Amino acid sequence: MNWSQRTATALLALAAVAGALAPAAQAEAPPPVIRIGSGGAGPTGKPASLGTLGILFAKQFLEEDLKRSGDPVKVEWSFIRGAGPGTNEALSSGKIDVAYYGEFPIIAGLAGGLKVKVLASGDSYNNAYLVVTPDSTAKSIEDLRGKRIGLHRGRPWEFAFAQLLKSKGLSYSDFQIFNVPQADAQTVIASGNIDALFTKADAYAIADKNLGRTIWTTREVPENWRYAAALVVTEQFEKQYPTYTQKLVNAYLKAAAWLADPKNSEEAYRIWSGTGLSIEEMKRENADDPFAQRYSPLIDDFVVSHYKDVAGFMREQGMVRRPVDVSGLFEPRYVERGIKELGLESLWKPVDASGKAAD
Amino acid sequence: MQAVKPRIEAVAAAAPHRSGVAARPAAAWPRVRGQAAAVAMGALLPLALLVLWQLAARHQWVGSGTLVAPRQVYDTLAEFYADGTLGQDFRASLRRVLVGYAAGAALGLLFAIAAGASRRVAAAFLPSFHVLRQVPVIAWLPLAIFLAGFGEGFKIAMVAIAAFFPAALNALDGIRGVPPALLELGRSLCFSRLQALRRVVLPYALPDIATGLRLSLSRSWMIVVAAEMIASTVGVGYRMNWARQLFQVDIVFAGVLITGAVGLAIDIGLRLAFRPVTAWRGVRQ
Amino acid sequence: MIAALYKKVPAGLWPPLLVLLAWEIGAHLAAGRGSAFVVPLEKVAAAAADLLVQGVLQVDLGWTLWRVASGFALGACAGLAFGALTGASGLAERLAGPLFHALRQIPFTGLVPLCALFLGVGSSAQIGLVTIAVFYPVALNTAEGLRAVPGSYRELGRSLNFSRFQQWRRIMLPGALPQIFTGLKHGLAFAWIAAVAAELLITAGPGLGALIESGTTIRGFEVSVVGIAVIGACGYGMSLAVAGLEARLLRWRGMKG
Numbered sequence: 001m002n003w004s005q006r007t008a009t010a011l012l013a014l015a016a017v018a019g020a021l022a023p024a025a026q027a028e029a030p031p032p033v034i035r036i037g038s039g040g041a042g043p044t045g046k047p048a049s050l051g052t053l054g055i056l057f058a059k060q061f062l063e064e065d066l067k068r069s070g071d072p073v074k075v076e077w078s079f080i081r082g083a084g085p086g087t088n089e090a091l092s093s094g095k096i097d098v099a100y101y102g103e104f105p106i107i108a109g110l111a112g113g114l115k116v117k118v119l120a121s122g123d124s125y126n127n128a129y130l131v132v133t134p135d136s137t138a139k140s141i142e143d144l145r146g147k148r149i150g151l152h153r154g155r156p157w158e159f160a161f162a163q164l165l166k167s168k169g170l171s172y173s174d175f176q177i178f179n180v181p182q183a184d185a186q187t188v189i190a191s192g193n194i195d196a197l198f199t200k201a202d203a204y205a206i207a208d209k210n211l212g213r214t215i216w217t218t219r220e221v222p223e224n225w226r227y228a229a230a231l232v233v234t235e236q237f238e239k240q241y242p243t244y245t246q247k248l249v250n251a252y253l254k255a256a257a258w259l260a261d262p263k264n265s266e267e268a269y270r271i272w273s274g275t276g277l278s279i280e281e282m283k284r285e286n287a288d289d290p291f292a293q294r295y296s297p298l299i300d301d302f303v304v305s306h307y308k309d310v311a312g313f314m315r316e317q318g319m320v321r322r323p324v325d326v327s328g329l330f331e332p333r334y335v336e337r338g339i340k341e342l343g344l345e346s347l348w349k350p351v352d353a354s355g356k357a358a359d
Numbered sequence: 360m361q362a363v364k365p366r367i368e369a370v371a372a373a374a375p376h377r378s379g380v381a382a383r384p385a386a387a388w389p390r391v392r393g394q395a396a397a398v399a400m401g402a403l404l405p406l407a408l409l410v411l412w413q414l415a416a417r418h419q420w421v422g423s424g425t426l427v428a429p430r431q432v433y434d435t436l437a438e439f440y441a442d443g444t445l446g447q448d449f450r451a452s453l454r455r456v457l458v459g460y461a462a463g464a465a466l467g468l469l470f471a472i473a474a475g476a477s478r479r480v481a482a483a484f485l486p487s488f489h490v491l492r493q494v495p496v497i498a499w500l501p502l503a504i505f506l507a508g509f510g511e512g513f514k515i516a517m518v519a520i521a522a523f524f525p526a527a528l529n530a531l532d533g534i535r536g537v538p539p540a541l542l543e544l545g546r547s548l549c550f551s552r553l554q555a556l557r558r559v560v561l562p563y564a565l566p567d568i569a570t571g572l573r574l575s576l577s578r579s580w581m582i583v584v585a586a587e588m589i590a591s592t593v594g595v596g597y598r599m600n601w602a603r604q605l606f607q608v609d610i611v612f613a614g615v616l617i618t619g620a621v622g623l624a625i626d627i628g629l630r631l632a633f634r635p636v637t638a639w640r641g642v643r644q
Numbered sequence: 645m646i647a648a649l650y651k652k653v654p655a656g657l658w659p660p661l662l663v664l665l666a667w668e669i670g671a672h673l674a675a676g677r678g679s680a681f682v683v684p685l686e687k688v689a690a691a692a693a694d695l696l697v698q699g700v701l702q703v704d705l706g707w708t709l710w711r712v713a714s715g716f717a718l719g720a721c722a723g724l725a726f727g728a729l730t731g732a733s734g735l736a737e738r739l740a741g742p743l744f745h746a747l748r749q750i751p752f753t754g755l756v757p758l759c760a761l762f763l764g765v766g767s768s769a770q771i772g773l774v775t776i777a778v779f780y781p782v783a784l785n786t787a788e789g790l791r792a793v794p795g796s797y798r799e800l801g802r803s804l805n806f807s808r809f810q811q812w813r814r815i816m817l818p819g820a821l822p823q824i825f826t827g828l829k830h831g832l833a834f835a836w837i838a839a840v841a842a843e844l845l846i847t848a849g850p851g852l853g854a855l856i857e858s859g860t861t862i863r864g865f866e867v868s869v870v871g872i873a874v875i876g877a878c879g880y881g882m883s884l885a886v887a888g889l890e891a892r893l894l895r896w897r898g899m900k901g
Contacts, residue, residue, distance in 0.1 A: 081765075082765060089606075093764030105606070112425050112607060113427075148509065154604030177592055179591075179600060179601060191505045276862070320605075320607075321607055403739055404740055404743045408743070425761065483655040483658055489883075495837035495841065498840045498871070501868060581751035581752065581753050588756070589845075595754075596754070600757060603756075612758070615750055619747065619750035621749075622749030622751065623749040
């Protein structure tokens with residue numbers, strides 16, 4: 001062979017050797033720390049969280065897994081007081097890699113340029129409640145026209161609120177909407193500064209304390225108005241550390257599987273009550289749906305179509321200022337692989353777009 | 360003040376050039392060219408930053424994709440201007456500032472006059488004044504919201520409080536700084552209390568009062584934005600906070616630009632209005 | 645006897661005493677009507693004691709002071725550097741001045757959403773806000789102070805053949821010092837305001853602002869009052885300390901600065 005052919009052969013040989021060595025080199029360097037963020041610290045100041053992530057945090061499945069596999073990776077938990085909106089800020093400023101929050105702020109973040117992927121579904125079918133002051137004569141949202149309504153803007157249940165208005169032919173400008181942080185909700189309605197409040201399950205506590213009366217809930221309407229949370233990772237982290245993303249998802253699946261076991265529900269309530277919600281409230285909120293369905297981590301058609309609906313609605317209402325394509329948002333292969341690895345196929349059934357579970 | 364004016368001009372004309380170098384003879388054409396050059400130089404840095412901003416947004420150097428380009432901010436502003444939201448928010452915020460500022464600054468002046476005129480008033484109220492002054496007005500916001508409600512009254516009251524302290528403090532400094540010799544002069548001319556106030560004290564204290572009024576206005580603006588973020592349904596601060604919740608960075612930037620522009624306009628306006636007063640300050644020293 | 649008591653109490657104490665009395669009466673009158681927003685003073689005192697015992701108050705105070713200190717240090721350094729540059733160099737002033745004055749107009753509360761979006765939700769965003777708030781008064785006063793050094797002083801330095809360094813050290817800096825100090829004073833006041841504002845508007849972590857807010861959400865308004873009182877006391881203490889420092893440092897000028 002002439003020298004060019006020899007060079008080509010040498011290069012090919014080199015490439016072959018490199019290719020053989022590549023799998024060994026592919027084992028990525030572990031991240032020094034996995035930073036997870038979610039909303040809510042409890043009133044006592046001790047960190048606690050709701051949903052599947054709350055269980056993951058309390059039971060420390062991820063930390064245990066990492067210790068067992070000998071990974072020198074630390075796990076850092078942040079509890080962000082601004083919840084959804086605050087989580088977007090934390091993700092965009094690079095303070096956390098993984099988050100767990102509602103689809104509404106996730107889509108808002110996506111529209112704002114945030115680069116994230118949804119790895120798994122979190123607690124779904126969360127209800128929202130319209131609460132009025134005890135002495136109010138209003139029986140429905142129409143009666144509250146022109147009145148002052150407290151709503152924490154950007155939180156997941158705003159979707160239900162906007163849908164409610166739309167279904168009655170109303171718009172935001174028919175009311176005086178005050179941006180009231182959900183943490184302040186009880187004080188604000190007690191102070192008489194607003195006539196009604198649109199909030200989540202703390203409506204039960206408000207009613208119990210005689211500070212307000214619920215006149216409408218998402219229970220009365222099709223499921224898609226109820227909000228859901230999801231496990232989210234930054235694109236950068238997922239690209240850089242796919243192995244550890246898988247480990248994260250596996251630990252998350254363990255938490256979801258733990259929740260699917262009815263034996264654990266009492267302990268689950270106890271863990272979640274660290275966020276300040278009473279166990280009674282949560283039991284009432286969770287009454288309709290079995291845990292297995294509610295905390296299913298599957299990214300099925302129901303989840304995708306729900307996100308599409310929310311995104312379309314937000315665009316239409318001007319809540320997002322750019323069109324958002326949610327089809328690129330989901331990364332279900334980690335969940336699928338994790339379920340196979342852990343043998344959890346029988347636990348969850350995918351739900352189709354209309355809400356019917358497969359069998 | 361009439362007698363003072365010619366004096367100001369005479370002194371200003373005789374004032375030495377700042378750097379100690381004798382003033383060069385002014386010729387018309389070089390001066391225009393000099394001013395144009397000054398404007399051009401001043402615009403250089405902002406333009407460079409604008410370009411940098413555009414590049415950073417395009418290539419996402421900052422904020423992992425959330426930095427918006429200047430062009431988009433401009434579009435957003437245009438959009439809000441067109442549909443009237445901008446005007447609505449702006450008018451709401453402006454109204455709160457003006458009413459609160461007028462009330463607070465006026466009260467501050469009255470307080471300073473009272474404390475300056477009467478030693479008993481000063482002894483009784485100044486200690487509390489100095490202690491209360493230390494609490495940033497914004498710290499009162501969470502409590503004030505629940506006590507006073509979400510209405511306009513609350514926001515205007517907070518602005519008034521914010522405007523009160525700088526106005527009172529600076530006016531007090533000015534009033535107390537009147538040289539005793541001038542007061543003596545007034546007494547020997549048999550000025551009544553009111554005349555002394557009008558002809559001696561206030562004119563002398565005017566530069567400090569002016570400073571206080573300017574500071575009050577910037578504080579008022581600061582507080583209005585904060586109050587709107589916490590409890591409002593309309594206004595520039597409200598809009599910015601709403602955009603923050605919904606992660607609409609372009610609106611946040613637009614809001615920042617507006618608050619900056621308004622602040623600048625107000626500052627320039629006040630400077631121009633008080634220019635004869637600041638020249639007077641030079642004479643005074 | 646009452647007259648004797650009246651004479652003994654310094655006049656400055658009467659207004660606050662009367663206000664506190666009215667507050668106490670009002671609180672007890674309102675308590676019956678279930679509006680718990682004006683809390684009786686004994687509740688406030690009890691809350692203060694509780695917070696001290698639990699160590700919460702110290703932790704919050706520590707965090708706020710830390711943010712004030714860091715923000716002040718960063719902002720003051722930046723402000724001194726920038727002020728020195730624009731004060732000494734006419735070119736720098738012409739280049740950077742207009743932009744500086746334009747950006748100065750943005751009330752820093754308006755920058756809160758931006759800081760939160762780009763610096764995150766932790767202390768860094770809050771410290772960033774404090775830094776910005778401190779930067780402007782320090783830079784402004786430093787520049788003005790340097791520019792106001794009388795030309796005759798500078799001439800003196802030149803005629804004595806001072807090197808650049810000597811010119812700065814012996815003429816420019818001492819000449820500008822009173823004004824620079826005024827700038828630092830204002831900067832400190834702004835640092836305090838900005839720290840509290842940042843804690844209220846970017847809620848993250850412990851701090852006095854967070855304490856005040858926790859009072860309105862869960863802990864009870866008496867806690868908010870305690871927070872406000874502590875802020876006021878701290879601010880007052882700081883201004884006294886600064887006034888004392890100023891008197892010592894600027895003694896040689898023979899004026900109050």
